[in-house]
Amino acid sequence: MTGTTGVAATPPMGWNSWDCYGTTVTEDEVLANARVMAERLLPVGWDTVVVDIAWYDPTARAHGYNEGAPVVLDAYGRQLPAPGRFPSAAGGCGFGPLADAVHALGLRFGVHVMRGVPRRAVELDLPVLGTSWTARDVADPDHVCPWNPDNLGLDHDHPGAQAWYDAQVAQLAGWGVDLLKVDDMLAPYHAREIEAYARAVERSGRPIVLSLSPGTHVSTRHVEHLRANAHMWRISDDLWDRWEDVHAQLARLARWAPFQRPGGWADADMLPLGRIGLRAERGEPRDSRLTPHEQRTLLTVWTMARSPLMVGGDLPSTDPATLDLLATPAIGEVLRGSTDGAELVREPLGTGPDAGELVVWGARAAGGERRYAALVWTGEAARTCAVAVASVVGTADVGRPWGATDLWDPAGPVPLGDELVAEVPPHGVRWFALDPA
Structure with missing residues (x-):
């Protein structure tokens, strides 16, 4: 998949809503970050805006997930953006209008999804598009995410499981999504899930970057399978603004750097730089606690190792010195033009x-x-x-x-x-x- 499509020929660069907004980001906040990226960072290569987890939960809150959330679904059990947070999604438009607005700025648009099928789709026994099966038929309640309650697993011995992913990704592709961050794929390593999602991306007909998370204990022994089925994959748990987190990544990046190549990138996780924690999972609102020297170390080693770069700070409220740091021309030069x-x-x-x-x-x-x-x-x-x-x-x-x-x-x-x-x-x-x- 990755070696022949030309997708992610260089490591993706962009912004992700997780570090600053957790599950709660809104359309206005996404667009505000996109505008700063287009103005300040696009010339260096930062070009992707990613909406992270729970965009379909109208009751999303800071510092955690909601059991039994009334997630917004279409008639086939596929997630829809919560219109109270994403007004342009009203009337079944989904992320199409927001993706159009991001594209008009010269940027790419990405979203996060969880492995599996929404619990609510199973509870309502909604049909799987294009089949005679329902969400209840294809669900696997024995293999669920241990840290997020939104979904049940999929039974990949049932042909409807692939049909579910095909339908979900087709809708996302139709909205104009350019990157999919698919979570709960690597810890433990779900090989059949990864292959099924890769097939769905390929069948969508859109050149979508497929990113896999998290990276707990992921091993270089998986590298050929990862290259064949994804464009980027995490190599650690979530990284936060602590020197010990950055220091631990140095050895991980040293192990993975020899395997980096066009179309398949080991990802050392998001960059907790700038203004983070606004409504996030961890910590109160703050500027990154990494010192200026530690921030340079993080950016330098990630770049030399050719990890994807996804900054996590809220760009409109991030201090000018950090924006200047991110706009340093050498980052794009080395990340995209070195071997x-x-x-x-x-x-x-x-x-x-x-x-x-x-x-x-x-x-x-x-x-x-x-x-x-x-x-x-x-x-x-x-x-x-x-x-x-x-x-x-x-x-x-x-x-x-x-x-x-x-x-x-x-x-x-x-x-x-x-x-x-x-x-x-x-x-x-x-x-x-x-x-x-």
Whole structure:
């Protein structure tokens, strides 16, 4: 599926409503974020706006899910946007008008759905479109999501299960959806569900990016199956604005980076940057608790590892410094135009309170001699760090003179000797482009 369609040839970049609005985002809030993205971030490559979970629940609230929610369904049990939150969906229009408005800004539109069939469709025993079966016939009440009550599982030994997904995705495609984030797919790993959803996307006839979540304990042994059936897949639980969350992703990204390729991307989760927690699952309204140095580290390593980038902060109320950070041209340049991103060095340095790890990432520009290097320092105080230029540019190019340009604070290039040396802040990064002098 992914290798032949040309979908997600580079890692998707965009905004997702989860970190700031949880289950409660409204149409006006989606459009407000889309307008800021189009104005400030689209030139760098941020181009997708995603409505996350429970858009069909008119009683959605912050900090949790609702048991027995009166979710809005059509006559065939397919979810419809709650019109009180999404007024343009009234009259059966679904997300079509909102998708049109997002597309008119030059952006792409995505939505979240849960694995399975809505409980309410089963309770009402609604028909599965185009078949003689009903939701009750195809439901599997023994395999349900452990953390969200909206859906029951699907019995994939019954042919109506595939028909249900085909009908659901056909409706979403008809509304103009460009990305589908399908949740409760990977923990545990639901291989038949993944294949069924991939078939439904293919049968829809629309080039939709298929994103799978969450990533709890997902293993690289699944990579061929994931590539064959999805365009991006999470590699962790939800990431929040804590250094320990970011630090843990460094090793995960190092494991997955060698497997990144066009059409299939390991996803280190959303970026908890800017104004988050407004009506979210976790925490009160706040600016990201990551320090400015930690925010640069997150963006740099995600980019060098070519993870999809989905920012979680509410863009209209996010501080200008964070918007400037997201609009840094190097992010789009490296994410979309590099190859061979890899962790090159992981070295413990110092003792006691001065201890930390030097983690070095390298990558190559796809269309030239340029190389990229990122020096990450995990310690609690700044440290001067060094890496051999040969380890970044390769031994074949060691005899040539090279210059380094700082990608976060452009100035230079500065001529290099045998080593790239930089003062790295605590939990911080120095990010460079290396070019032949």
